[in-house]
Amino acid sequence: MDKESYGLSDKQLAELDTVFASDSFSGKRVVISGGGSGIGKAAAWLLARLGAKVLICGRSYEKLMAAIKPMQEMGLDVGCKTLDIRNPEKVQTFFDEIMDELGGLDVLINNAGGQFPQPAIDFSPNGWRAVIDNNLNGTWFMMQAAAQRWRDAEKPGNIINIVTVIDRGMPDIAHTCAARAGVIYTSKTVAVEWAQYGIRVNCIAPGIIASEGMRVYPQEAVDEFPRSNPMQRFGSSWDIAQACAYLGGDASQFMTGEVMTLDGGGRLWGELWPYKKPDYFKPS
Ligand SMILES: CCCCCCCCC/C=C/C(=O)SCCNC(=O)CCNC(=O)[C@H](O)C(C)(C)COP(=O)(O)OP(=O)(O)OC[C@H]1O[C@@H](n2cnc3c(N)ncnc32)[C@H](O)[C@@H]1OP(=O)(O)O
Ligand SMILES: NC(=O)C1=CN([C@@H]2O[C@H](COP(=O)(O)OP(=O)(O)OC[C@H]3O[C@@H](n4cnc5c(N)ncnc54)[C@H](OP(=O)(O)O)[C@@H]3O)[C@@H](O)[C@H]2O)C=CC1
Numbered sequence: 493m494d495k496e497s498y499g500l501s502d503k504q505l506a507e508l509d510t511v512f513a514s515d516s517f518s519g520k521r522v523v524i525s526g527g528g529s530g531i532g533k534a535a536a537w538l539l540a541r542l543g544a545k546v547l548i549c550g551r552s553y554e555k556l557m558a559a560i561k562p563m564q565e566m567g568l569d570v571g572c573k574t575l576d577i578r579n580p581e582k583v584q585t586f587f588d589e590i591m592d593e594l595g596g597l598d599v600l601i602n603n604a605g606g607q608f609p610q611p612a613i614d615f616s617p618n619g620w621r622a623v624i625d626n627n628l629n630g631t632w633f634m635m636q637a638a639a640q641r642w643r644d645a646e647k648p649g650n651i652i653n654i655v656t657v658i659d660r661g662m663p664d665i666a667h668t669c670a671a672r673a674g675v676i677y678t679s680k681t682v683a684v685e686w687a688q689y690g691i692r693v694n695c696i697a698p699g700i701i702a703s704e705g706m707r708v709y710p711q712e713a714v715d716e717f718p719r720s721n722p723m724q725r726f727g728s729s730w731d732i733a734q735a736c737a738y739l740g741g742d743a744s745q746f747m748t749g750e751v752m753t754l755d756g757g758g759r760l761w762g763e764l765w766p767y768k769k770p771d772y773f774k775p776s
Contacts, residue, residue, distance in 0.1 A: 495714040499530060499704040500729055502562040505537035508730050512737045518543030521594040522740065525577055525634060526604030528555035530703030531654060534729035535601055535736045536560075540568035542737060547590055549575040550604060577604050577630030587637040596647060599740040600638045602631045602675075603654040605668075609709060609767070612666035620667050627671035632678060639682070639691055648690030652739045653679055654732070657697045657755050663765040672697075676751055683749030692748040694739050699755025702726035709767075716766030721758035 500508070522539050526532040527548025540546045540563055549572065550556050556572035563570040571593075575586045591597060605627040610619065635651055642649035655672040656662070662669055676695050683693040700717040709717075718724045731754050738744055739752065753759060765773060
């Protein structure tokens, strides 16, 4: 399949079935970074359909507006703001504004992120820095800004960080493995530190998901990605959105500091090096 065609249409996102009750997020205010495409957009659709007031952010205003228009046309309560999560001052201003505009915040989904594939030995200092900054620093600025406001207002909070499956590392994306390991262990640590404030922190580790994010990878790699798990297929953004609904809702109220993996068993079996695998690693 052409990598450009990966991702769910707005019609699908408006109609896909869910196991969650239609009012399970009513009264909840949710912020989703990177909500203009892929997994973040699917989560925005689902949680808004379940009654949440949702605000998505990302770097491209046009992308955000295009994402929220069909949701608003369905009568869903969704807004957007531009934000580069790597800028700590802008993140602070963002949270000041949205706390005011939404009247508070219940759930923060740190989904914005990504990387480019390259053998680690060839990373430039700036390429390494860009991926660490986007995924580790950006996510941390968002987590801390939300937690400070929840603590100061004496309100509970709930953070969900979208990471990636790092158990076996992943050839060609060592920079993101480093960043996501940082996010996971920061999350485990602050899940403990922030329990006293009623703040939960969990991560979701998606395996290969058929989202718009696939456009970043060469077609030959995308064609091989299903072999990264024993189900030998892609997961869907909707799978990850439903995991967000579980972690963002009351059913998971006793869960904090965990990583929920949805990878079709890829942690246990699968080819992680789908593209330009050196001869050294090929069967002789
Ligand atoms: C195949 C098997 C995979 C196997 C991997 C399988 C993975 C599947 C699981 C994960 C799937 C997903 O995450 S899907 C989601 C994918 N979505 C995304 O990645 C979207 C977000 N990504 C990004 O915005 C960008 O990739 C990112 C670099 C992180 C941020 O962009 P920036 O605008 O900050 O970066 P730039 O200013 O353009 O560049 C900063 C530096 O990075 C370098 N750089 C940027 N792109 C580069 C590239 N393609 N190759 C080399 N170097 C690159 C530049 O040259 C710069 O270094 P100098 O030249 O030295 O200055
Ligand atoms: N698809 C997959 O197989 C997997 C995805 N993931 C992770 O899931 C998350 C969502 O990915 P997916 O939906 O697939 O891909 P997308 O590329 O569609 O989503 C990434 C989103 O993040 C936004 N974003 C990136 N950098 C920034 C930034 N600095 N500030 C604000 N927004 C930013 C992008 O918007 P914009 O460019 O407009 O800012 C985009 O909407 C990412 O963290 C990804 O790495 C993890 C494992 C597997």
